[in-house]
Amino acid sequence: MALGGFCQDCFKGTLRGDAQPTGTVETIHGLPTYVARPDPSSQGEPLGLVVIVPDVFGWELLNTRALADSYARRGPFVVYLPDFMDGAAPPAYSLALLDKIEKPSPSWWAALIQKPWLALQLVAIFVPRLLRIRGSVTTPRVHAFFQALRRAAASSSSSSSPTTIAAAAAPPNGKVGVVGFCWGGRHAIDLCGAEAEDGRSLVDCGFTAHPSMVKIPDALERVRVPLSVANGDNDAFMGRDKMATLKRVLEGVVRDGSGGGDGGGRVHEVVVYEGAIHGFAVRGNPADPRQAELGLKAEDQAVSWFRRQFSST
Template sequence: MSCPECFSGHINPSTPTGHVATLHGLDVYVAGPPENTTERKGIVVIIPDAFGWEFVNNRILADHYAQRGGFLVLLPDFMKGTAAPLYMLDSLHAVMKTGTLWDWVVKPYYIFSMLSGFVPFILRHRPGKSYPIVESFFSALRQSEGPSTPIGAAGFCWGGKHTVLLAHGASTTIDSGSGSRSTPLINAGFTGHPSFLQVPGDIEKLVIPVSFALGDLDNVLKAESIPAVRRVVEAKEDEVGGGEVKVYPGAGHGFCVRADATNDEASARRAAEAEEQAISFFQRIFAKVK
């Protein structure tokens, strides 16, 4: 994960329409499918970027998945109240400005501001510490929903690594009238501009289908790594029952979540296309769940 790429972007001006609940020990933002939906198509759990479950962009994304895909969408507080502070977005904008002498005078202040948010976040939420929290939530969710409910994970930036780890085959044992059996925690994964990935090592361990949305200008998962991701995903397609890699020309890190949808038409289009990619993939894989 690099700074500043993971802390750049824009805030969505829209208003979320879901509600907050407590589920399996965590606070959760819940977005439901349209009221006229007769049967939900499955559950999608968003594992967010560094700004966490309260970031309005992540909640708006949950609303879109629910309304457009017909899913129950859950956005848990996997960071337990210690997500990256939103002031880092403004601090990064200030750090990148170089147009005036004043921009250079105040730059050290904003660099210190960035570091004061970045360093604690990384120490608290590196994958070795955070993944057990994520896996525990998914395990409890699978236990409560049973083996026949389609469950997907959608991970962005920080959440992308966790989605891929779940797709390595994390499972739980479910007892039923006919005995117990091991059941995967998720049936499908989607990740946009993931961080922390080891390529190709993390991709080679996939046993659950994952859809990747990658930007060719991403400075975290760089363009030179994309062919290796694609090669492994395509080679494992029959083994895992699906999987895909879509590359978005002109897209940098954060394009799925933190696009400037108000002032940049191209950014808005790429974000919308990534939403459609995720929704279509989940619908396609969920339809196969028995």
């Protein structure tokens, strides 16, 4: 089942019923945003701001909020998880519907009646929502949010006494990183090649895991800041051939100095995890020791990456 350019695995995975988010919901630059902050007394001052552009299940998925909390604690970073989809994310329960469709049918009734009915429910859920979160609709919203972050940073740094609102919205140390999972991966890569109103890069660095709907090589050739990529060795969307092209293009971008910051010591990073399935960094099964380990490795990769980049940019 593939819809709107997504692969089937974009809609599969495990819900984190054990997750207990510790952040807050605030309005940041006009968007409802889940905000995770470190405790300065025990974790130190934040090194920068990390903004998560989520997978197709959006900003309310507990799995993604739990990741935001973990990033904030381990960084330490301030982490924003905005509603870039304007309330159009498919509901989390649709994951369970797809699981029911994929399970072997115990009877003719399940095969001929129940499963087609469940499939129709999924189509009714996804088609109108995927139209509302297509790139032409969401890209302006995503870019506007990051432009506002850059303006807030400039306002805070240029004023000896910035307003309380400007100071609260400004990225710590003026540094902004972006994370993109699946649906958000396309946006993260796009942002790594985008320019702010003042001519700076719109973000300082980026990380993406199992990105989908990425135009290769075009999107990668525009990357101008350090980018880290995590992917499975046989991903349903970003398969072996696409990953080989991705590596080759990013290596070329570094060599000609058009990406990776100044073209010097800061380069891109591509890590391929053997046995990882699409969605492993967010929706992997925590009860499966191997998938849980791979998800944690991707988290380690992201945290280490932002620590290094925020210390060098």
